[in-house]
Amino acid sequence: MPPVSLRCRECSTEYPLEARYVCEQCFGPLAVAYARQAQSSDRAGVDELRRRIQAGPYSMWRYCDFLPVAPPASALQAGFTPLLRADRLAEQLGIRELWIKNDAANPTHSFKDRVVSVALARARELGFTTIACASTGNLANAVAAHTAAVGLESYVFIPSDLEEQKILATGVYGTHLVAVRGNYDDVNRLCTELSAEQQDDADAAQSGEAGGPAGDRSEWAFLNINMRPYYAEGSKTLAFEIAEQLGFQLPDRVVVPIASGSLFTKLAAGFDEWIEAGLLSGETPTFNGAQADGCSPVATAFHDGRDFCQPVKPDTIAKSLAIGNPADGPYALDLARRTGGSIDSVPDDEIRDGIRLLATTTGIFTETAGGVTIAVLRKLAERGDIDPGERVVAVVTGEGLKTLECARGTFDTWEIEPSMDAFEAARARLTVAA
């Protein structure tokens, strides 16, 4: 399916496959549009497509037939993360078939490696030499690492109050790390202004030179701003992988964290593309979105019955989801309603419990975003939203070592002298206490 254009999601105006993200007619967001393949009712064609996927590399690039770029040469390969059957967690929650998609098992330990892989590949095709982003943390990690792997300069902009683990795990790659005194929405606004000004300068230089020497582009590729249509495509690979790992079958329900809503909506796009290609049969799964109470503009709009989001000022331990003005909010609301799902939020103490519940029943240690997902999964189960026969997939998007602080105080340590007596005394004391 070759990509043909960028198309406005609101008015369908088409644009070339350039570094742009907003419609000049209606200010709607742009998305990559592909040439429609004749609907594959033809079994041989579908079998051949499935064989080609299965013979592909053990990374997200096995799905390159459904991506807008050719597989790039880079040592950092994202994707092909485990889908684990979580029977012990399922039993605790009273769910029959539960799977955890552990997308912490990526090069920089979050699903952001997928979106960066696609956007960076397109940026290089378009001749950009400086890569940038506005990040809530994980995107910064991924951009710094993937640009280091291919030897490009990068600038990552983060809120200055980010977890220390995420700052250290970004700076180590040798990026220009810009910590902005403000929240993510302030960071994003600054980067959007920067990007627009660079674009104006580049346009002015080009019209002045009238086809002057082709050189390196001076403007930057902001992977989640002017490259956003390509960035968003990377998330589809998570849907493809889930379906392939289930034996080319659809789940009935997916539970997914929401920051801007891009991952949430693109997962659905991924399932839909494979249904259309004849690789999957059935309908779009039920979509449940997960947010923190301290930043729940989409969940609030869902429960108020509105189809737009009221921006909020985030205040939650789930910093990777702390976007107060989510770009894909209206599309996320539509998706949840259209599939019979919902968007729910949970308080910080339930997020900590969610991290703990996942760790103690599956051995997976997730960051706060994963705690949000598991806490919402529990809420759905307790509310009776999940039918007994359903196959449920919960998407765990990031690694616990990046938000270590949240584990502090949730367990006891026996500190003892190195002797048998000390050990026995501690055990007696702690067994009595318990």
Ligand SMILES: *Cc1c(COP(=O)(O)O)cnc(C)c1O
């Ligand atoms: C970025 C991120 C998300 C979701 O981001 P969207 O903007 O909604 O696509 C979810 N989990 C983690 C850990 C993230 O870093």
Ligand SMILES: [Zn+2]
């Ligand atoms: Zn438009």
